[in-house]
Amino acid sequence: MESQELPYVLVDCIGGRLGVYEDHLGFLKKRFHLITMKEYLENKTLLSKKIRAIYVWYHKPAINEELLQSLPNLKVVASAGVGIDHLDLKLLSSYGVKVSNTPFVVSTDTADMGMALMLASSRRLVEGHEMAVSPDTEYFPVDWLGVEVSGATLGIVGMGKIGYKVAERAKAFEMKILYHNRNQRKKEEESAVGAIYCKKIDDLLQQSDFVLLAATLTPQTHKMIGKRELELMKPTATLINISRGLIVDQDALVEALQNKVIKAAALDVTYPEPLPRDHPLLKLKNVIITPHIGSATKKTRWVMMEEMAESIEAGLAGLPIPREVLP
Amino acid sequence: MFRSKASSLSTVIPLMFGQSNLACKFFHPVIASHGLCCHRSVIYKQRYRMHQLSAGRRTINTGTKVMAEGELPSVLILDIGGTHGVLEDLAALLKKHFHLITMKEFLGNKEEMRKKIQSIFVFECRPTIDRELLESLPNLKVIANSGVGVDHLDLKMISSFGVKVTNTPHAVADPTADIGMALMLASARRLVEGCHIALSPDTKYFAVDWLGVEVTRATLGIIGMGSIGYKVAQRARAFNMRILYHNRNRRRKEDEEAVGAHYCAKMEDLLQQSDFVMLVVNLTPETHKLIGKKELGLMKPTATLINISRGAVIDQDALVEALQNKVIRAAALDVTYPEPLPRDHPLLNLSNVIITPHIGTATVQAIRMMAEEAIANMLAALNDQPIPSEVFPK
Numbered sequence: 001m002e003s004q005e006l007p008y009v010l011v012d013c014i015g016g017r018l019g020v021y022e023d024h025l026g027f028l029k030k031r032f033h034l035i036t037m038k039e040y041l042e043n044k045t046l047l048s049k050k051i052r053a054i055y056v057w058y059h060k061p062a063i064n065e066e067l068l069q070s071l072p073n074l075k076v077v078a079s080a081g082v083g084i085d086h087l088d089l090k091l092l093s094s095y096g097v098k099v100s101n102t103p104f105v106v107s108t109d110t111a112d113m114g115m116a117l118m119l120a121s122s123r124r125l126v127e128g129h130e131m132a133v134s135p136d137t138e139y140f141p142v143d144w145l146g147v148e149v150s151g152a153t154l155g156i157v158g159m160g161k162i163g164y165k166v167a168e169r170a171k172a173f174e175m176k177i178l179y180h181n182r183n184q185r186k187k188e189e190e191s192a193v194g195a196i197y198c199k200k201i202d203d204l205l206q207q208s209d210f211v212l213l214a215a216t217l218t219p220q221t222h223k224m225i226g227k228r229e230l231e232l233m234k235p236t237a238t239l240i241n242i243s244r245g246l247i248v249d250q251d252a253l254v255e256a257l258q259n260k261v262i263k264a265a266a267l268d269v270t271y272p273e274p275l276p277r278d279h280p281l282l283k284l285k286n287v288i289i290t291p292h293i294g295s296a297t298k299k300t301r302w303v304m305m306e307e308m309a310e311s312i313e314a315g316l317a318g319l320p321i322p323r324e325v326l327p
Numbered sequence: 328m329f330r331s332k333a334s335s336l337s338t339v340i341p342l343m344f345g346q347s348n349l350a351c352k353f354f355h356p357v358i359a360s361h362g363l364c365c366h367r368s369v370i371y372k373q374r375y376r377m378h379q380l381s382a383g384r385r386t387i388n389t390g391t392k393v394m395a396e397g398e399l400p401s402v403l404i405l406d407i408g409g410t411h412g413v414l415e416d417l418a419a420l421l422k423k424h425f426h427l428i429t430m431k432e433f434l435g436n437k438e439e440m441r442k443k444i445q446s447i448f449v450f451e452c453r454p455t456i457d458r459e460l461l462e463s464l465p466n467l468k469v470i471a472n473s474g475v476g477v478d479h480l481d482l483k484m485i486s487s488f489g490v491k492v493t494n495t496p497h498a499v500a501d502p503t504a505d506i507g508m509a510l511m512l513a514s515a516r517r518l519v520e521g522c523h524i525a526l527s528p529d530t531k532y533f534a535v536d537w538l539g540v541e542v543t544r545a546t547l548g549i550i551g552m553g554s555i556g557y558k559v560a561q562r563a564r565a566f567n568m569r570i571l572y573h574n575r576n577r578r579r580k581e582d583e584e585a586v587g588a589h590y591c592a593k594m595e596d597l598l599q600q601s602d603f604v605m606l607v608v609n610l611t612p613e614t615h616k617l618i619g620k621k622e623l624g625l626m627k628p629t630a631t632l633i634n635i636s637r638g639a640v641i642d643q644d645a646l647v648e649a650l651q652n653k654v655i656r657a658a659a660l661d662v663t664y665p666e667p668l669p670r671d672h673p674l675l676n677l678s679n680v681i682i683t684p685h686i687g688t689a690t691v692q693a694i695r696m697m698a699e700e701a702i703a704n705m706l707a708a709l710n711d712q713p714i715p716s717e718v719f720p721k
Contacts, residue, residue, distance in 0.1 A: 018536075123683075125518070132684045133682060137667050145691050169562075282526050292533055
């Protein structure tokens with residue numbers, strides 16, 4: 001594009017621990033003129049009319065009404081990952097801005113993370129590692145046991161792309177699979193993974209050894225797992241969350257774990273992230289927390305970036321946007 | 328999977344759906360014909376019993392048949408409870424069929440006890456079986472090991488005393504395959520490191536450039552495709568992994584196809600192509616230090632080594648060097664030599680190493696199942712019946 005300028009795309013920052021990856025820049029800069037938030041704020045008058053898209057890399061930059069008002073030519077917001085609960089879709093739509101996400105590429109890594117957390121929790125892997133490397137360890141005690149994943153019952157709450165991939169993996173461990181979803185899946189899909197539909201979430205909660213949350217965060221799923229749901233779970237059950245922290249009533253979870261209402265929890269997501277450093281969840285022995293790394297692999301992040309670039313280009317060209325999210 | 332209340336020895340039932348037939352056929356625990364050590368073509372039967380603590384797991388039927396009228400046969404164990412003794416629950420299981428004699432009781436009353444002991448139950452490698460012990464037990468018929476590895480037992484020496492050795496290959500397979508998968512996933516996704524970050528008092532935000540490597544669609548090279556290795560392959564297949572394997576003998580075509588595994592006659596080919604190399608072999612003189620500097624050098628610099636076999640299968644010094652010099656990406660070890668490692672060992676301080684304290688079979692269900700399998704072995708041996716899982720010296 002020699003005669004025309006490359007389209008101006010707003011990003012939060014480049015490099016460092018939170019910014020757009022340095023090794024993604026080559027690809028992006030061939031297609032876009034990237035403007036960081038800092039550059040934009042220093043030169044609003046010139047840049048505000050030029051910016052036509054925002055590249056939201058891990059929930060940044062935050063998009064509020066003020067920002068939308070000052071970007072009259074904004075057409076597309078491309079968001080990394082599948083969750084879009086950090087975006088006000090109605091608001092964006094009211095400004096005529098289209099939104100895209102990257103739902104497919106994250107599904108296998110996130111499903112893998114769900115399996116990793118389930119296995120690590122059940123076999124007490126983090127605790128075990130600590131023991132194996134601790135300067136105080138003199139011998140390995142023989143009465144130190146975990147519980148089996150193979151043959152146990154897994155209840156998947158939210159059987160979308162990610163939930164289904166979890167089911168595919170769990171099947172190979174000969175797990176009995178129950179699922180609860182807004183809609184029942186097709187019979188062939190159910191048979192392929194041996195999943196049994198639980199119209200009432202209560203049935204799933206009462207029978208599962210592992211309850212895995214893979215639902216989208218919406219007003220309906222907000223605090224979906226609260227005191228009542230935790231009490232319906234077996235006292236030997238483990239809660240695994242790879243969706244969003246807000247799907248769980250965290251205070252109720254703390255209480256349930258402290259009172260051994262459930263056995264353990266393994267969370268890739270919390271609210272907020274990170275948790276305050278004095279939060280009780282950080283101190284419980286039966287909790288594993290990972291820093292929201294469900295899609296944190298090099299390959300996946302590269303594909304996400306490519307997909308976001310593609311969505312922006314399509315949107316700016318007035319073409320149908322791949323992976324558009326409608327309000 | 329189906330469940331039923333087990334009550335008596337009844338009809339023989341087939342293997343669980345989906346399992347490989349290579350290692351297992353059908354058998355009735357008391358009227359079995361035994362298999363050979365090398366091919367593990369052991370015939371066995373599995374029964375399903377509701378277990379109130381577990382998710383409803385398989386158990387090996389020990390039969391309700393008691394030996395004979397009168398005294399129960401005596402079994403020597405290290406201890407009940409304590410740091411290395413047999414777990415209380417397991418002792419209770421054993422007591423249904425045997426009179427237990429602890430090492431302490433034996434040593435305190437050798438003359439009376441020595442002739443009674445017909446069997447030894449070896450739990451977590453204890454008690455140690457040496458020549459002196461064997462010489463002092465004239466009526467010893469069988470040493471039943473809890474677990475599948477018998478590298479801690481001198482099979483030739485024990486055999487020279489006319490004593491049989493048994494292990495528990497069936498009870499260990501699922502939980503050990505699970506730990507292999509757990510270690511592979513935890514290492515690839517940097518789970519332990521991530522957990523430390525999530526919990527650290529110094530963490531102020533989660534870095535976005537903190538990445539692991541993919542497991543789905545990666546290449547897994549399994550070295551040692553016995554029962555455990557095969558179960559690993561079954562699990563890995565569901566992650567769309569490309570599966571290579573190296574084994575003393577090639578598996579049947581149907582077994583390979585069922586898990587999509589490709590045979591590598593040369594281990595070098597497997598090492599060069601794999602993103603994850605998992606060791607699932609027996610420890611024998613042939614596999615001792617199987618993975619050394621040369622083998623590590625053949626692996627990809629982005630590859631991860633996972634060991635769920637025995638520590639001595641790896642040249643540990645070579646491994647330390649390879650990890651420090653980034654010859655390979657990472658290691659995840661359920662086993663080391665020795666266990667535990669000395670507290671100043673370099674492996675303990677490398678950030679790209681996960682070590683677990685040999686917990687391949689450390690589950691409530693597996694521990695019980697191993698005891699039941701050992702009990703079945705002992706009962707068969709003492710009854711002069713063919714033994715389900717006998718191990719022979721080479």
